[in-house]
């Protein structure tokens with residue numbers, strides 16, 4: 001069996017974990033949720049969810065991974081031999097596999113839109129709804145784009161923890177932050193952008209309903225990559241001197257920063273064009289934005305070209321760093337459980353995910369009639385993963401850390417054997433035992449009822 005590697009540096013650990021967290025969820029899903037849930041009021045609730053639930057749950061995943069130095073399934077099995085808790089490890093790896101299968105579909109769309117933008121096709125005045133519908137329902141193009149994206153992910157994973165994941169994160173994350181900076185500045189310069197800023201900054205608390213709160217918790221979990229085995233797997237590569245609470249805070253701050261800045265890129269742009277709606281749903285970045293870029297920069301098309309190409313590059317980088325964490329969660333298990341080489345493990349995972357990915361992709365076209373409870377294959381995957389397995393997994397992680405694991409072991413892991421001060425430990429422990437599981441359970445029940 002191959003020797004197990006660690007991340008070479010603390011910065012590498014933070015950037016790789018932040019790479020997992022920063023993804024389509026930030027640039028694509030967060031602005032969509034903000035648009036659908038009334039703007040600033042949603043952001044306010046979201047920030048509370050990140051601080052109160054997200055960071056403590058992330059610390060718990062980190063401590064499970066780092067303590068065991070094993071893939072997620074073995075981690076739970078080691079900590080709870082012969083007990084039912086092991087199911088959470090299996091669910092974590094399974095859900096990562098499921099999510100990767102449909103994540104590559106949207107990521108493939110992103111790659112396609114980047115190529116379209118670079119080749120100047122997005123600048124031509126077109127019916128963008130038709131462009132999008134024709135593309136996603138084509139049986140070949142989106143599959144090819146998804147396969148190309150999977151190829152990129154596979155290439156990085158096959159190179160290993162340090163030369164693949166860590167090195168690529170150290171390159172891609174700063175580049176991603178740089179692109180965001182450029183786009184925010186460009187977006188602020190657009191005429192009418194102040195309406196977008198007002199939408200993002202001025203909360204209207206009458207908009208806060210139970211549903212807004214539930215969407216915020218769900219979004220926080222997805223965005224921070226919680227309960228899917230990814231952060232647990234990455235933490236298994238952390239060194240013994242990595243500070244877990246500090247890393248969890250750092251990753252959450254970067255993730256939230258990118259999500260809010262994505263809002264600052266998208267909404268001023270959207271508000272600068274009359275008659276475009278902010279609650280266009282998932283079509284926001286693939287239908288509304290090309291239209292907005294085209295109109296807003298009609299006087300200086302070259303700026304539109306640069307803006308849209310950078311935007312899709314940003315989306316692609318974000319998707320790639322998240323996809324490698326999903327892939328690694330499954331690959332680490334295959335590699336360690338079946339004693340095969342990393343290359344072989346990665347190939348098995350890539351091929352299996354791609355096979356399911358083809359089904360997800362076709363569900364927008366020739367297989368769109370294949371439905372269950374009114375959902376196509378893509379939607380079934382998303383629903384099962386993010387609405388069922390994820391919340392249950394989140395609750396189990398809280399109960400496992402708060403009620404099953406020895407409190408001394410938890411404290412010792414979070415303080416690196418007592419060498420660090422973690423003044424908020426009692427608060428953390430209270431949250432993980434009571435607040436977080438109850439809040440997630442409330443979301444889960446409400447989602448199911450609705």
Ligand code: PFF
Nearest residue numbers: 021023024025223225228230
């Ligand atoms: N956090 C990623 C995003 O915001 O897009 C998505 C994701 C990555 C979810 C990795 C889960 C995961 F394990």
